Amino acid sequence: MSSQVSVVDKREKSKVSSSSKEKVSRILNRYGMLFILIALIILMSILSPTFFTTGNLLNIVRQMSVVGIVAIGVTIVIITTGIDLSSGSVIALVSVAAASFAHPDTYPLIVPIAIGLGLGLLTGVINGTIISKAKIAPFIVTLGMMTAARGAALLITDGRPVGNLSDSFKFIGQGSVLGIPVPIIIFGVVGLISYILLNKTKFGKYVYAIGGNEQAAMIAGVNVDRYKIFVYGYAGLLSGVAGIILTSRISSGQPTAGVMYELDAIAAAVIGGTSLAGGIGAIGGTIIGALIIGVMNNGLDLLNVSPYWQQILKGVIITVAVFIDSRKNRKS
Amino acid sequence: MGQSFHQKINPIENGVKGMSRDYILEMLNITKEFPGVKALDNVQLKVKKGTVHALMGENGAGKSTLMKILIGIYTPDSGIIKFDGEELKFSSIKTALDKGISMIHQELSPIPNMTVAENIFLGREPSYGFTGWVKAKELEEKTRQLFEKLEIDIDPNAKMADLSIANTQMVEIAKAISYNSKLIIMDEPTSAITEKEVNHLFKIIRSLKKDGVSIIYITHKMDELSQITDEVTVLRDGKYVGTKPSTQITKDELIEMMVGRELNQIFNKKQVEIVEIKEVALSVKNLSKKSKFENVSFEVRKGEILGFAGLMGSGRTEVLESVFGITPPDSGEIYINGKKVNIRSTRDAIKYGMGLLTEDRKLTGLFLPLSVQDNMITVNINEYTKGGFLKQKKIHADCKTLSEQLAIKTPSLNQIIKYLSGGNQQKALIARWLLRDPDILFLDEPTRGIDVGAKSEIYNLIFDLAEKGKAIVVISSEMPEILGLSDRILVMHEGRKMGELSREEATQEKIMKLATGELSKV
Ligand SMILES: Nc1ncnc2c1ncn2[C@@H]1O[C@H](COP(=O)(O)OP(=O)(O)OP(=O)(O)O)[C@@H](O)[C@H]1O
Ligand SMILES: [Mg+2]
Numbered sequence: 001m002s003s004q005v006s007v008v009d010k011r012e013k014s015k016v017s018s019s020s021k022e023k024v025s026r027i028l029n030r031y032g033m034l035f036i037l038i039a040l041i042i043l044m045s046i047l048s049p050t051f052f053t054t055g056n057l058l059n060i061v062r063q064m065s066v067v068g069i070v071a072i073g074v075t076i077v078i079i080t081t082g083i084d085l086s087s088g089s090v091i092a093l094v095s096v097a098a099a100s101f102a103h104p105d106t107y108p109l110i111v112p113i114a115i116g117l118g119l120g121l122l123t124g125v126i127n128g129t130i131i132s133k134a135k136i137a138p139f140i141v142t143l144g145m146m147t148a149a150r151g152a153a154l155l156i157t158d159g160r161p162v163g164n165l166s167d168s169f170k171f172i173g174q175g176s177v178l179g180i181p182v183p184i185i186i187f188g189v190v191g192l193i194s195y196i197l198l199n200k201t202k203f204g205k206y207v208y209a210i211g212g213n214e215q216a217a218m219i220a221g222v223n224v225d226r227y228k229i230f231v232y233g234y235a236g237l238l239s240g241v242a243g244i245i246l247t248s249r250i251s252s253g254q255p256t257a258g259v260m261y262e263l264d265a266i267a268a269a270v271i272g273g274t275s276l277a278g279g280i281g282a283i284g285g286t287i288i289g290a291l292i293i294g295v296m297n298n299g300l301d302l303l304n305v306s307p308y309w310q311q312i313l314k315g316v317i318i319t320v321a322v323f324i325d326s327r328k329n330r331k332s
Numbered sequence: 333m334g335q336s337f338h339q340k341i342n343p344i345e346n347g348v349k350g351m352s353r354d355y356i357l358e359m360l361n362i363t364k365e366f367p368g369v370k371a372l373d374n375v376q377l378k379v380k381k382g383t384v385h386a387l388m389g390e391n392g393a394g395k396s397t398l399m400k401i402l403i404g405i406y407t408p409d410s411g412i413i414k415f416d417g418e419e420l421k422f423s424s425i426k427t428a429l430d431k432g433i434s435m436i437h438q439e440l441s442p443i444p445n446m447t448v449a450e451n452i453f454l455g456r457e458p459s460y461g462f463t464g465w466v467k468a469k470e471l472e473e474k475t476r477q478l479f480e481k482l483e484i485d486i487d488p489n490a491k492m493a494d495l496s497i498a499n500t501q502m503v504e505i506a507k508a509i510s511y512n513s514k515l516i517i518m519d520e521p522t523s524a525i526t527e528k529e530v531n532h533l534f535k536i537i538r539s540l541k542k543d544g545v546s547i548i549y550i551t552h553k554m555d556e557l558s559q560i561t562d563e564v565t566v567l568r569d570g571k572y573v574g575t576k577p578s579t580q581i582t583k584d585e586l587i588e589m590m591v592g593r594e595l596n597q598i599f600n601k602k603q604v605e606i607v608e609i610k611e612v613a614l615s616v617k618n619l620s621k622k623s624k625f626e627n628v629s630f631e632v633r634k635g636e637i638l639g640f641a642g643l644m645g646s647g648r649t650e651v652l653e654s655v656f657g658i659t660p661p662d663s664g665e666i667y668i669n670g671k672k673v674n675i676r677s678t679r680d681a682i683k684y685g686m687g688l689l690t691e692d693r694k695l696t697g698l699f700l701p702l703s704v705q706d707n708m709i710t711v712n713i714n715e716y717t718k719g720g721f722l723k724q725k726k727i728h729a730d731c732k733t734l735s736e737q738l739a740i741k742t743p744s745l746n747q748i749i750k751y752l753s754g755g756n757q758q759k760a761l762i763a764r765w766l767l768r769d770p771d772i773l774f775l776d777e778p779t780r781g782i783d784v785g786a787k788s789e790i791y792n793l794i795f796d797l798a799e800k801g802k803a804i805v806v807i808s809s810e811m812p813e814i815l816g817l818s819d820r821i822l823v824m825h826e827g828r829k830m831g832e833l834s835r836e837e838a839t840q841e842k843i844m845k846l847a848t849g850e851l852s853k854v
Contacts, residue, residue, distance in 0.1 A: 200465050200466060200468075201459070201463065201464040201465050201466060202457050202459055202464040202466055203464055204466075205446070205450060205454065205457055205466060206454075206455075208443070208445065208446055209443050209446060209450075209454055212443035212444055212445050212446060213441055213442065213443045213444070215441055216441035216442065216443050216451075216454070217443070217454065217455075218425070219405070219425060219435075219437065219441060220425075220454040220455040221424070221425050221426035221429050221455040221456075222454065222455045223426070279443070279444070279445045280445055
């Protein structure tokens with residue numbers, strides 16, 4: 001009998017030790033990418049003396065804020081097992097449309113902003129409506145929007161950029177408040193609002209539920225179609241925000257702006273731990289993912305690495321991140 | 333009339349009403365056709381207030397379809413539904429839930445990365461007005477109260493993915509009850525849980541009944557009928573057969589209603605004729621896997637059926653999955669026909685002549701979007717290939733023979749397996765391994781969700797296989813099944829082997845004592 005008791009003890013102990021081990025691996029899983037970001041920053045600081053200066057760090061975040069904002073919208077889309085390929089083209093469309101109403105002494109500042117945001121929202125709602133009502137795969141629908149929105153941007157301006165923007169409009173992308181560039185402030189606000197939406201509200205619960213098991217969400221009486229439209233609409237809206245910032249920063253509406261931004265945004269989301277299989281992902285992770293890309297771009301530039309090599313390195317990093325992510329999911 | 337929907341049910345008043353012939357639900361002349369299948373043909377179902385009404389019938393009889401119509405997942409082609417005196421035209425599940433009908437679905441559908449509490453209150457999270465800000469504390473607290481009331485011991489903050497199947501089922505049960513519905517549909521709620529949880533569920537059902545709640549109860553388990561239900565309606569091939577009081581119907585009558593013919597005794601186990609001692613086919617020594625099971629040893633002889641009994645989570649499935657190479661063990665030895673083997677993957681296991689029918693058909697068995705035939709040939713695809721091409725004719729012929737032998741109910745072998753009823757999906761998976769013809773076959777809950785007729789066919793199949801010299805290990809949570817099938821029964825408790833019982837000495841009581849850890853016989 002006593003031998004049996006000891007067996008029980010051993011089992012209990014092994015359970016305890018395995019659970020503390022689990023804790024460590026959970027922390028690594030959760031903050032793994034944060035550690036990698038910190039390691040990258042330390043590495044770059046050692047390699048380049050100009051890297052770790054306030055000016056350069058702010059510069060990195062400012063540069064990444066456009067893709068970062070898009071990536072936040074895309075993250076939410078991906079959590080529902082969707083995808084949005086249209087963001088880059090929507091940025092271009094928003095860019096030329098907003099710029100056309102942002103010449104000095106014409107309309108008040110609110111007009112180009114409203115037009116930009118409204119247009120972004122509209123493209124997203126169209127995406128979401130077709131995806132949920134016509135039951136066409138998100139990849140196809142947003143691929144269509146990607147092509148069409150780019151075409152519309154070129155059509156509106158006949159392929160030419162739109163220049164001569166008002167100072168107040170340029171302030172959005174170029175100004176600072178208390179030493180912090182405005183794009184960073186907007187990025188922070190968007191991040192915070194999205195975090196709250198995703199973690200504190202019903203909307204967020206339904207996003208995760210739809211991604212985790214759409215059938216179950218439907219059975220529980222969740223209006224899946226409506227929430228999908230919200231999700232794509234929100235992603236479109238954030239593309240609008242990004243489009244306005246970008247236009248203001250480069251001081252012109254560009255029909256060729258935002259090329260490949262959708263892929264950078266997806267990369268940021270995936271590096272940040274969002275699972276393309278749906279149901280998993282977090283805003284914090286995506287912001288870290290965007291910063292990792294930003295630090296790499298900037299650091300490699302400072303080190304005079306050729307842009308060709310930079311692309312190859314970026315490709316490797318994305319793949320490794322997905323590999324880590326898939327292993328993590330397999331374990332659980 | 334509309335007003336009364338929102339009134340709380342008064343138990344006393346309802347007790348009186350329950351005595352009268354007041355129907356909470358009347359479904360009349362319901363017809364529903366899917367492409368190629370007439371799932372329901374003029375079916376009726378009338379449930380009296382405050383009663384438990386059993387709905388029975390063979391696999392594919394149309395039980396789940398009828399219930400999905402009631403809850404608003406499908407719209408019927410024709411027919412009338414009256415609920416609590418009012419005619420219903422459901423457009424969505426939400427309306428059904430709001431009117432006071434909830435359902436435990438046959439196919440469990442947890443959202444794996446969300447917590448238990450979030451799963452239960454999905455779609456009804458307590459929140460602040462239009463902002464939709466979820467009151468996380470209240471959500472947890474409501475779940476805790478619900479569990480307390482139902483005496484369920486699960487952490488509301490646990491991830492669904494970390495729960496056992498039995499606990500997942502208990503969460504689904506709690507969820508259906510949490511709607512405070514007037515009518516709860518339970519589609520085979522006991523197919524994934526053990527005696528202990530079944531008794532727990534019955535206790536819950538009885539107290540629901542006391543509160544005036546009506547229940548539609550779908551099951552394939554005959555003995556549950558007299559234990560818990562008041563009336564039974566039988567469907568056969570999508571048609572209404574009849575409704576009888578549960579107490580007045582005998583098992584044989586019921587089977588006849590369901591099958592349309594008499595069925596011979598379920599267990600015609602080989603007689604006393606002592607099985608000659610054959611050589612050991614599989615021998616497992618001191619198998620251990622950390623925090624799953626420890627020091628498990630057993631052997632199976634050719635022509636023998638070894639039963640694995642134990643409560644849910646006792647490690648039975650894990651042991652077999654380990655031997656089969658899904659999660660290779662940390663330590664221990666495996667011998668096949670006396671030779672030591674090293675099994676690191678399922679491919680190794682299949683190569684050594686093993687087969688495994690997994691316990692969760694949806695998760696680890698079926699390829700839902702593929703046809704019945706493609707699902708059947710999965711393991712055997714090499715044998716059906718010549719020069720890289722599939723031998724279509726032979727495949728079709730073999731699958732056809734088997735599907736007839738197992739009486740798989742499907743419009744054709746090319747039907748997408750997702751659209752088969754649960755029981756018929758299970759049969760297709762058994763067919764998959766029969767095509768492979770392994771020497772050692774592991775069957776994990778082989779008759780889960782299978783009707784009486786098919787059950788006895790499957791039992792006969794298992795006996796046939798044993799007679800042909802196959803070594804068979806069966807995991808089952810159904811006592812009559814494990815007692816009826818096994819030559820020897822191994823009982824596990826919390827990852828340890830508690831003992832072995834021979835066919836002669838095994839009784840339900842002894843198994844339970846070993847399974848609960850009250851007794852050890854090692
Ligand atoms: N969505 C669908 N598309 C096509 N056929 C379907 C669909 N759903 C069910 N069927 C068919 O309708 C018939 C009735 O199925 P149903 O699931 O209602 O049976 P059941 O009585 O619940 O059986 P079981 O006991 O096996 O669960 C079956 O022949 C099934 O193949
Ligand atoms: Mg069914």
